[in-house]
Amino acid sequence: MTRVFGDQTAVDHVSFVVRPGRITGFVGANGAGKTTTMQMLMGVLAPSSGEVRWQGAAVGAVDRRSFGYMPEERGLYPRMKVAEQLAFFARLHGFSAGDARNRATELLEFFDLGERSEDLLDQLSLGNQQRVQIAAALVHRPSALVLDEPFSGLDPLAVDVMVELLHTEAADVPVLFSSHQLDLVERLCDDLIVLAHGRVVAAGPVHELREGGTEQYRVELDGEDASWLRDVRGLVVEAVDGSVALLALDGLTPADLARTLTAHGPVVEMARVRQPLSQIFREITR
Amino acid sequence: MSSPTPLWRIVAAREVSTTLRSKGFQFSVASLLLSLVALVVISSLLGGRAQTQDVAVVDDVAVTAVEDGSWIAEDLTGNLTLELTRYADVAAAEQAVTDGEVDAALLPVAGGYEVVGDDAVDDPVGQALTTAMSGLVTTRNAAEQGVDLAALAAGTQVQQRLLDPDAEDAGLRQVASFVFVLLFYVTALTFGMIIAGSVTQEKESRVVEILAAAVPIRALLWGKIAGATLLAVGQTLLLATVGVAALLVTANADALGVIGPAIAWYVVFFVIGFVALASLWSVAGSLASRQQDLQATTAPLQLILFAPYIITLTAGEGVKEVVSMLPIVSTMLMPSRLAEGDVPLWQLLVAIVATVLAAVVLVRVGARVYERTLLQTGRKIGFREALSSTRGQRAEPMSTR
Structure with a gap:
């Protein structure tokens, strides 16, 4: 994919594969084009040229609806109850009302937020809001995950909980996540894509790159x-x-x-x- | 995993439940209801309250005259009756008037009677007493003179016949017409701002990027329009019901026959007029990036609503007749004209067709602009810029890339 803004090429013929069951790290300096690429993956931004392919064919709206997304710009409804909010997102992704409620409860309990489910989002601490944000990306049992800086702003303990969740919830699906925390990428990722100035400069399994x-x-x-x-x-x-x-x-x-x-x-x-x-x-x- | 619920309905349901739970909204509905009930009750109290005026007398003739006068007064006003109090002499009766114990006195003087008041005598009271007394004395004189009063009065009867009996309700019609205009103005503005505010809140809180990734942007737009329209119509029906109930309870039931059809038309015009504007309110919301920008981005819409409001209050009949067929403006003017009097059916149909066409065009244009501007956060966007931005592209990035 390529994306041009005015006379600037933010993403320049970027091409890579994210495989199911593998966690792919997406690293690069600020302004390398990570967020733009992820927005194009999710259909929030149209590519200037190129396309996203899913299981061998051009991705459709229905496919994308099954993806889970955590944008770099965090945000949920601040004045909406936490459980209700998660259930709302599950419903947008096609869950029935009952399934949506159950799933929201399940995720909140995983994060030990079960007792806060009737609180408004902005009554939670920032760390807990971040947990709810991740839960919102996972609530519909996504077929693929695109996470833009999912761990930024989390303490090490919260990161461990999140990693555990990723392993249980997204064990069989392709996961792409961007991060500046290279030690974390090293620990978590199976594959790595390195972006510089809008281009892929290295890609492959982490152990091969390192050796x-x-x-x-x-x-x-x-x-x-x-x-x-x-x-x-x-x-x-x-x-x-x-x-x-x-x-x-x-x-x-x-x-x-x-x-x-x-x-x-x-x-x-x-x-x-x-x-x-x-x-x-x-x-x-x- | 798939559910048959269309996306726009899930979005609409969230809009409705969020709005219903907002304290500000509950307060605004409650105060609207209270003012409406107060309006009906107060106007009924002012119009239909039974009144009694006390009249002092000193002789038997005056007693009979006040009794007759009470009938005449009730006939004249519909709610005024006279009560008599007998005093020993003229001085005592005058004292009672001065002290305010009675409202007037009917006292004998040389060659007849006089109606005595403190500083004024109410017109109907004076008129009723004069008529009653002169009738009474004429009858007595006729008997004394051996005159056949019936023969004497033959042919002197004057009756009233009204060519336009509805005009009797002119006051009520005018109030109703004003209430319709005001109600649409207030309701359209309230729910318009709710739509715009809800769109801006999604941009401001950045939840819009998740929403845009999950559902087509048009489904978001439709959900918002549907939710707000449902709420606005619900509130309108609630107000109409409470208004009708208040009219019935205060025994103004005949008023219903006069403004009932206008109320029904009002609901019809309201729905199409509101939908026509709803997409523009969403666009106004998507042009703002923070709540503070809303005043500026919604200003053109506030003007669109305010113009017909002014026209209704100031324009002449001819101008009103033409303008009331224009789209959106008709929503305010037509029900108001209907309340004032009959409107030819063809004019109603022209107004409805024009507004429906306008709704289709505005919703399409609105949806396009909304799609382009929704994901641009961080700054306020001008209407002109929004309309001229490149076609086909979805959006500029939301942040540093």
């Missing part, structure tokens, strides 16, 4: 200086600091390396280096 490039190992010997590794063939030593070395394999297998190390002396640790997402993020969006 991408050359295979690096960190080696720590028991007290012995590690500089002798420079003379071993089939590997490249990238850095040595006392008994610790960072190497890239260049012909040796990991098993060969392990044998070579233990044959030479006692070893404290040998571990594959996985780059933190923040590192990858900085490199590819530079």
Whole structure:
């Protein structure tokens, strides 16, 4: 999809796939085009060109009605009772009046908000309002979830509850969520899409992105200086600091390396280096 | 999982229940009802209250004259009767008038009688006493002179015949006509502002983005129009019912025959006139981004409502007749003209067809503008800009992208 505002291209030929049963993280700097992309996914904004496809065909209004959405701009009816509000959204998505009420109660109880169900939304604390907002996105058992910064403004405990909810409620559906909290994305996501300046600069399973490039190992010997590794063939030593070395394999297998190390002396640790997402993020969006 | 309930009805149901529960709305309905009942009761009290005037007398002739005069007074006014009090002499009777114990006195003087008051005598009282006394004395004189009074009076009878008996209710008709205009003005304004306010509230609270993702924007618009129309018609019917009941209870039942048909037409005109305007109220709401903007964005609509209000109060018959067939304006003017007198059927039909056509056009234009402007938050949008914005595009983004 592409979206142009005036002479600015906010989203430039962005194309990616979100798979069912997998949580896909959507990261990028401010202004990279995440929110615009998500609004186009939900049909709130029309793409200048391109289309959204659902299960192999162009997405229709009925398909979209089954999606769950949490916009970046939070908002529900401030002067409406919490349970009634959730039931209203469930009904808009096709639930019968009775099912809608039951579902609203179920979600509120999950968040320990059962006793507040008759309160007006703006009588709740901001954190609780945020919970209700997530509940509103999940209330109709969506067939897909699009969550724009769902965890911003939540304390770590609330994030844990939310993550648990995502795992139980959206286990089989495609979930796309954007976030600035890379540690959280790292913990939660199966797949990752990185956006920069309106384009996709990296996409794929998180573990592949993190292990991408050359295979690096960190080696720590028991007290012995590690500089002798420079003379071993089939590997490249990238850095040595006392008994610790960072190497890239260049012909040796990991098993060969392990044998070579233990044959030479006692070893404290040998571990594959996985780059933190923040590192990858900085490199590819530079 | 699918339910047969159309989306617009779910939206409408929310609008209705939210509005019904609002304290401001309950207060406004209650005060409207109270003023209507008060209007009927007060006008009935002023018009039909039984009145008694006390008259002092000192002789038997005057006693008979006051008794006869009481009948005449009731005939003249419909609600005035005379009570007599006898005093010993003229001085005592005059004292009673001065002290306010009685309203008037009928006292003998040389060559006849006089009606004595303190600083004034009510017209009907004076007239009734004079007529009664002169009839009484004429009869007595005729008997003394041996004159056949019947023969003497033959041919002197003057009767009244009314060519337009309805004109008798002119006062009532005028009040009713004014009430219709005022009622439409107040109701259309109240519920128009409710629609606009509810749209703006959805923009202001940003819930609109979730709504827009869940349902077609037109379903939102239809739901709002349907909800507000239902409430407005409900309130109108409630007021009509209470008004009719108040007329019946205060024994003004014959007034119903006069303004009953006008009430029925009023409901018809109200529904189509209100629907025609409803989409414009939604647009006014969608142009604002905060409640504070509403005064400005709803100003043109307030003007549309205010113009016929002024016309009704000031314009001449000819202007009214033409203007009352224009769409929307007819909603206020037609029932008011109907209350004042007969309106040719063709003019009613022209007014209805014109308003229905206007409703169709306005709702379509309104829906298009509403779709374009609803998702633009953060600033107020002008009417001209809204109408000229690019076709086919749904909306600009709501925030930083």
